[in-house]
Amino acid sequence: MDAVTDRTGAVVLGAVFTRRWIADLVLDLAGYLPTDRLATGVAIEPACGPGTFVASMAERLLESCRHHGDDIAQAVDAIVAVDIDSGAVAGSRDLVVERLTHHGVPTHTARTLARSWVRQGDFLDIAADLPTANWIVGNPPYVRIENIDRDALHRYRARWSTMTGRADIYVGFIEASLDLLSPSGRLAFICADRWMRNQYGTKLREKVTGSFAVEACIVLHEVDAFEEKVAAYPAITVIRPGPQGSALVAEAADGFDEQTARGLARLFTDGDLSARSVGPPLSASWTSQWFTDGSTSWPTGTPQELTLLSTLERSFRTLEQAGVSIGVGAATGADAVYITGQPTGVEPSRLLRSVSAREAGGDTIAWEGRFLVNPWDEDGLVELDDYPGLRSYLEAHRPRLLERHVARQPNAAWWRTIDRVKPDVARANKLLVPDLKSRIHPVLDSGEYYPMHSLAYLTSDTWDLSVLGGLLMSDIANLFVSAYSVRMATGRLRVSAQYLRRIHLPDYDLLDPEMRAALARAFAARDIPAASTLARQAYGLSP
Incomplete structure (x- = not known):
């Protein structure tokens, strides 16, 4: 597959690597849990990088197989991890083998599974050929439009209708991933939240509000979610097919850590509508309805403010509807x-x-x-x-x-x-x-x-x-x-x-x-x- 290159021909990967405990939080929010029978479903990671997500997925799949009596050696189709960079593919496979063998899987079985699960390719080119997924997780690449080769950009835009205007490449990754979800599937990505605010995210917001539901939006602007400092505005967004219902809105402050993340995952899994927070580094609240107008930006604010906004917008008429x-x-x-x-x-x-x-x-x-x-x-x-x-x-x-x-x-x-x-x-x-x-x-x-x-x-x-x-x-x-x-x-x-x-x-x-x-x-x-x-x-x- 062609690599994403800039206009000088240099490869641009847009790779920003996620901390392991953040990846575990994303997997928890996606519902990729060892208590479920993971071997009978398909999990996709569109840009696996050094393997943080796929290695954790492999461990969870192994635990699930042992819990439910399934043979891990037969689960060759249970994970699909893709990356455009051959070096990242090799590194991910090595990490998967390391994790599996650490937990007692024979080396030859671990290598077979790693080769099957992790493949090289441009996700935006091959997505249409991938299987329907029960879970799609990860950290899609963040590549600005001016850093994408014109031919590649033309190819992406021809395939992915949400990549309009100055849309960064992760917008296409979200669209392609949504198209792969099964009716009961769930997508959980950590990426820049600018698509929720900017003009270039309009088509993607309209796609989400038209056929999908936002289940959670966790703002991590003040959290060191990645292995290196980045000038992005990350958030974890959880989306599923179907009508919109309640959504968990949270904002993490400096001090948000692995323990607090586990509490947040429990709050989301339990669905306790009376819960308001899980600790000082995190403010969290449930909205009874997410914002349903994709043509305009989605709002920003504290979880409590967004909950109040959602209530007011459902209960009262707009300024113009009210006679102004x-x-x-x-x-x-x-x-x-x-x-x-x-x-x-x-x-x-x-x-x-x-x-x-x-x-x-x-x-x-x-x-x-x-x-x-x-x-x-x-x-x-x-x-x-x-x-x-x-x-x-x-x-x-x-x-x-x-x-x-x-x-x-x-x-x-x-x-x-x-x-x-x-x-x-x-x-x-x-x-x-x-x-x-x-x-x-x-x-x-x-x-x-x-x-x-x-x-x-x-x-x-x-x-x-x-x-x-x-x-x-x-x-x-x-x-x-x-x-x-x-x-x-x-x-x-x-x-x-x-x-x-x-x-x-x-x-x-x-x-x-x-x-x-x-x-x-x-x-x-x-x-x-x-x-x-x-x-x-x-x-x-x-x-």
């Missing part, structure tokens, strides 16, 4: 031209008072006296001949405006802004929400300003906007945004429209008048603790 409309301020492509404090000679009807995220960043809007020079009306783009002052102003800046992509399109009007400006937005009562803040920061605009592209705006015919503002200030509303949002290096969140849409709200009609009045007062006073306390009551949560 969300828009985004206009992008011009040339703010220095269109947004100005001195629009000399431009007709007053062509000017809208504009406000930026900076001006909406305080307790109230602090307008700095700038206007949006508006080439649109209710019917569309205006004719410049109808507005000589506007024409003169824009003609003076025509070279700059023609540099924009939007102005270079066929039949494009060079004076247009990128986004259409809707004058009725300026006149509407609305909440303005700046992007790039440490939390949601709604500010009320009583129909005076036009928001620019760094602002989202919320309008509603159902909600009193001061009541809505109070809820949006609360810790509950911010939980939604912080769980789904991209966090910048500065620690600020992207509080953009796509993340605001993830907020779920109680029905306005079900809030009693006293609750509404109290939320409005908290909003007016910018009292976040009071808003958070009231929000918990509005959502029916305990303190």
Whole structure:
């Protein structure tokens, strides 16, 4: 099989080796247990590396055979371990032989089994020819798209539909493995969890939510799970075919060790829905339902936060379903031209008072006296001949405006802004929400300003906007945004429209008048603790 090479022809293995006790945890979570009759099933490891997983699998299979009276020598098809690297294949076989002979298996039998179980090949090329599996476990390779040979990448993408965009190679490994699972099978991988968050994981998330169920997600960002330090964000994910049910969500901190891992495995196996943790290095909780929308990123947070999010999303309607409309301020492509404090000679009807995220960043809007020079009306783009002052102003800046992509399109009007400006937005009562803040920061605009592209705006015919503002200030509303949002290096969140849409709200009609009045007062006073306390009551949560 062809090796994965970079664009210089050098072999790229993406090999990061898993500690043995972590491999044992993965096997436990996969249900590959000696108490079961392992010889009658098939276990697959798609990238065996030096043999950490397959050697432990061999020991468990041997223990199972002795427990159930099966002959290990006949279990030649019970394990399939693959690796593209011939050196890794040889090392894995040697380790399997060492482990089996240590436990009393004759050397010739151990060597026969090792040769049968461990084979060389490119898993993404041969997966379709492998048997259906009861268990698929391991640590798939982590190879970035720019380090894969173009021919190999084209071949992989032609076979594995989830490898779109900038998907790393492990995305293809997960897809191929899911396709090999038997109806009662289970996949348990330790790998980067970026596919749950990033755009490139969309197709894989959709595949999982469409036909599979996430049974566990164990975040190991602070754990030394590998034999060497890696700049990855590892998690153990357990997936099975079938409808989604409850899921164990856990986050391991520094200090997570082999003993704690055994406790975590017991928690998962026992399925105790009342359990909340297994020790200080580990926070764990059960969600009654995993997140079922694969088209958007899956959230991050503590296990307790994810459990709460899952409950809220099932119990309440989204912001838009609850009667709130969300828009985004206009992008011009040339703010220095269109947004100005001195629009000399431009007709007053062509000017809208504009406000930026900076001006909406305080307790109230602090307008700095700038206007949006508006080439649109209710019917569309205006004719410049109808507005000589506007024409003169824009003609003076025509070279700059023609540099924009939007102005270079066929039949494009060079004076247009990128986004259409809707004058009725300026006149509407609305909440303005700046992007790039440490939390949601709604500010009320009583129909005076036009928001620019760094602002989202919320309008509603159902909600009193001061009541809505109070809820949006609360810790509950911010939980939604912080769980789904991209966090910048500065620690600020992207509080953009796509993340605001993830907020779920109680029905306005079900809030009693006293609750509404109290939320409005908290909003007016910018009292976040009071808003958070009231929000918990509005959502029916305990303190």
